[in-house]
Amino acid sequence: MRPKPPRTAMTSFVLGMGLLILVIQVYLFETVLGSVLDGRRALLGGAFAASLLLTVIALFLAFRIRGLENESRGKDEP
């Protein structure tokens, strides 16, 4: 029977995705704010939908993915 692969790769993927989502959110918000200040509000609905989708993904990753606990505990942690 093959041993189970370590979860580190998966949890790193989750954290990487979370960080990537946050970078996209920052860029999206900055773009939206600049457009609103220029008087262009037409993209607000689409931007909100995209941002909401990213947040749902981030929430799913944060709450539903298993194995995120105890990954960064110190080695001396019992």
Place this chain on the structure above:
Amino acid sequence: MAKWRKAFPVDLADESFISRREFARFLALVSAGFTAGIGYLWIRKKPLEGAPEPAGLPEARVDLGPAAALAPGQSRLFTYRDKDDRCILLRTSDGELRAYRQTCTHLGCAVRFKGGQLECPCHNGYFECGRGFPVQGPPTRPLSAIALEVAPDGRIWAVGDLPKPGRAKEA
């Protein structure tokens, strides 16, 4: 022990006990904050400081006085849509009449007409008078412009908002 640990002997017992799940939840929370911010911008009816009025508003006409009273290089302040909508009317050295909202597109200070340019004294931002583009300093977006008409009797009227000409090109 690291040097900075010796220099700052603060007991940070919990610093290594942030699990990946807690960090992922923190990232999700910040992401939700950005979503809430965009949602707020979406449902907010009043335009942000310095933004032009949304299209479809009834055009307001405001009498700004006789055009002959404004010599080249001179300016006059006025309010347009309400008492907080402060604007500046100016006549360029070429004799052209221009009007802009006084709100600087950087951080919202009031711009003034000085030396043939519109100057924001807070952070030394400068806008050219022709179209309101930023030419120096931290502002990156042009000023919000007001459309003008000169009536046959020689009086100036503010008649609406001009569309923004787009983002300033990088120098």
